[in-house]
Amino acid sequence: MAIKVVERRPLTLAERTYLPQILAGLKVTWDNMVRPSVTLQYPEERPTIPKNYRGVPTLVMDPNGREKCVSCQLCEFVCPPKAIRITPGEISENATNAHVEKAPKEFEINMLRCIYCGLCQEVCPEEAIFLQNQYSLTGLTRESMVNNKVKLYELGGTLPDGHHKWDKKKEEAEKQAGGQH
Amino acid sequence: MVTDNKPSLVTINVDGVEHQVPAGANLVDALGKIGKEVPHYCYHPKLPVAGNCRMCLVELGSPMRDRATNELVMENGLPKIGWQPKPAIACATNVSAGLHVRLESPGVKACREGVTEMLLLNHPLDCPICDQAGECKLQEFSAEYGRGYSRYVDEKNAKPKKTRLGPRVTLDDERCILCSRCVRFSSEIAKDPVLGFVNRGSYNTLTCFPGRELDNNYSLNTVDICPVGALTSTDFRFKMRVWFLKQTPSIDTESSAGANTTVWSREGKIYRITPRQNDAVNDTWMADSGRELFKSVDAPNRVTHATVKNEKATLEAALAAADVALSAGALAIVGSSHMSVEEQRLLARLAKSKNASVYIPAHVGKGDGLLVSEDRTPNFRGALVTGLTDRAPVADLKALAADIDAGKVKSVLIVREDAAMLGLPASTLAKVRSVVLATHHNVTTAAAEVVLPALTVFERSGSFINCQFRLQSFAQAVPGPTGVLPDALVLARLAGADAAAVWSELSANIPMLAGLDGRLLPAEGVQLDGAAFAAHKFPEGKLLKFAPVATA
Numbered sequence: 001m002a003i004k005v006v007e008r009r010p011l012t013l014a015e016r017t018y019l020p021q022i023l024a025g026l027k028v029t030w031d032n033m034v035r036p037s038v039t040l041q042y043p044e045e046r047p048t049i050p051k052n053y054r055g056v057p058t059l060v061m062d063p064n065g066r067e068k069c070v071s072c073q074l075c076e077f078v079c080p081p082k083a084i085r086i087t088p089g090e091i092s093e094n095a096t097n098a099h100v101e102k103a104p105k106e107f108e109i110n111m112l113r114c115i116y117c118g119l120c121q122e123v124c125p126e127e128a129i130f131l132q133n134q135y136s137l138t139g140l141t142r143e144s145m146v147n148n149k150v151k152l153y154e155l156g157g158t159l160p161d162g163h164h165k166w167d168k169k170k171e172e173a174e175k176q177a178g179g180q181h
Numbered sequence: 182m183v184t185d186n187k188p189s190l191v192t193i194n195v196d197g198v199e200h201q202v203p204a205g206a207n208l209v210d211a212l213g214k215i216g217k218e219v220p221h222y223c224y225h226p227k228l229p230v231a232g233n234c235r236m237c238l239v240e241l242g243s244p245m246r247d248r249a250t251n252e253l254v255m256e257n258g259l260p261k262i263g264w265q266p267k268p269a270i271a272c273a274t275n276v277s278a279g280l281h282v283r284l285e286s287p288g289v290k291a292c293r294e295g296v297t298e299m300l301l302l303n304h305p306l307d308c309p310i311c312d313q314a315g316e317c318k319l320q321e322f323s324a325e326y327g328r329g330y331s332r333y334v335d336e337k338n339a340k341p342k343k344t345r346l347g348p349r350v351t352l353d354d355e356r357c358i359l360c361s362r363c364v365r366f367s368s369e370i371a372k373d374p375v376l377g378f379v380n381r382g383s384y385n386t387l388t389c390f391p392g393r394e395l396d397n398n399y400s401l402n403t404v405d406i407c408p409v410g411a412l413t414s415t416d417f418r419f420k421m422r423v424w425f426l427k428q429t430p431s432i433d434t435e436s437s438a439g440a441n442t443t444v445w446s447r448e449g450k451i452y453r454i455t456p457r458q459n460d461a462v463n464d465t466w467m468a469d470s471g472r473e474l475f476k477s478v479d480a481p482n483r484v485t486h487a488t489v490k491n492e493k494a495t496l497e498a499a500l501a502a503a504d505v506a507l508s509a510g511a512l513a514i515v516g517s518s519h520m521s522v523e524e525q526r527l528l529a530r531l532a533k534s535k536n537a538s539v540y541i542p543a544h545v546g547k548g549d550g551l552l553v554s555e556d557r558t559p560n561f562r563g564a565l566v567t568g569l570t571d572r573a574p575v576a577d578l579k580a581l582a583a584d585i586d587a588g589k590v591k592s593v594l595i596v597r598e599d600a601a602m603l604g605l606p607a608s609t610l611a612k613v614r615s616v617v618l619a620t621h622h623n624v625t626t627a628a629a630e631v632v633l634p635a636l637t638v639f640e641r642s643g644s645f646i647n648c649q650f651r652l653q654s655f656a657q658a659v660p661g662p663t664g665v666l667p668d669a670l671v672l673a674r675l676a677g678a679d680a681a682a683v684w685s686e687l688s689a690n691i692p693m694l695a696g697l698d699g700r701l702l703p704a705e706g707v708q709l710d711g712a713a714f715a716a717h718k719f720p721e722g723k724l725l726k727f728a729p730v731a732t733a
Contacts, residue, residue, distance in 0.1 A: 070309050070310045071419075072308075072309035072310065072314070073421075073422045073425070074309075076425075077422070077424060077425070088419045088420065088421065088422075089419060090418065090419050101310050101342070101343065101419075102309075102310040125308070125309045126309055165306075169305070169339075172336050172337070172339055173339035176336075176338070176339040177339065
């Protein structure tokens, strides 16, 4: 096979000084320096959670501070990984929300099992359980990863409620008892 | 009423398809048997027909006949059907030959939608807190036959909630649909008519008569038959939703009536006991007292492990100690009518091999004529059939105590009985070698040399023979305490027998049980012929489905 010799083009002056290449590289660096940043300094900086984000499931109260859960156990039933465990209980006669009759004695969500699917929120007939914007949940023991009722209300807080289902029922019963039927 | 002894069949036509059904049967029952559901609330097969809920409205017709000639009127080669102009309630209709029924016509659908809408007018929207949810007929039929929305715009009636009707029953008047099942049950079955309706129109309310309570021993049956969540059990109130509960067939052990029951449990914990239908024994009822028996399972004095001389021991060590104790000389066995047929047979074989005398203590109480009999044990007939004893049960164990004092007995095996309560004091028991098989700690277990843990009726399976000589089986509902073996295995070990072969041995050697296997009984049990024991004097009086044989 014949050997073909390719003539190499001699470098130009600009090429021999390397300056254009260095300047081109500096331009890339400069462009990135002045571009707005896309990363966050986590955990000092926290992202904005979009609406309808499915974070840690929580229990919420209505604006009157009443716990909305009535321990119907539908979330426990629907939960695919069986993360929810409810002990139902009766509300004492003297409580301000005695007209609701039923409330959970204990409510546990095992966050090691939870898959954040949101079925519990979807199935809740009382709008008491919500997957809110809490996304970072860690613990050093298995027990600490089980959220009990106190923790769930702490995480959930109060949400606006347009229904006031039980309060309306109570008002109506009182009205009728007063002979205004 | 459908009878078991070969009813004559008639042909009826349901939505154009012909079916054979028993003549004279109630239309709701007859259609139920051929797999056609007629929704109903007030009708109950074991109660008088009231016909007040109107949910079972259907269209009825029959072949037309010419008035002059009495000939069938034909149309296109088929008999012409004359349909009644208005719907009729199926529960008050008995089937007759040629009856035509429409269950799926637009008219019937409109009736059901209308009735459902009306029943829901004043029904509260509290399914989330209602214990009936999941087994509520109103919930089921509203989904199945309702229109799905309400046109009612006015405010719902407020009625009393959480009313105490009696010690075991809570009433929520808002949920009541006024079907009157509970009223009819109280007057017709329990013979304690304390319930009634007061006020009129939308104020109509279920209540107890003034100064009375729903406190009879059958009050919880009203909870079972309530189609909605109006009557709820105070004990089961807010304990667990029914869809989590596993149902296990069992037998009520409080008396020899042997009512069939369903045990409802979740993850090894029993939540309630309800009756299971058996038309030969208890229809659909059971006594309130039998529903509380499951509480003994978690009692603090349960025997959870074997002990030898009041020291905790492994089951193996305790069984070895028991073998030694039972071989110490003349053996007396205190058996029990609380043991299952299988256990009694194994104990009988142990008694035979050791040539032991057997005592079966009697537990007699007052019968109520329904489902609590005079004999407060489930299985004395089993002790007779298995050959554990051939005598009437003894009132107490004083004769045995005298034998021990006289030195005629050297060792005692007590199974499922508290001998100290039966005239065999702990001081007497201490004089001999003693082995006790017990579920709960008591004076006898404290005095015994070897205590072997036993399982309750909810933790083991087996069979009982009730006062009618009906062999019925019960299944294990929940696991027993860790490491505790079923009684039959413990007794088989003591008797040197094979617990798994007990039924083949029984069916081979006991003519009454020939061809039977207690593990494969039908749900309603098997009726045995008790003629061989006709000479025995049994304490039972008349019960719901049992009449004592007149003894001369």
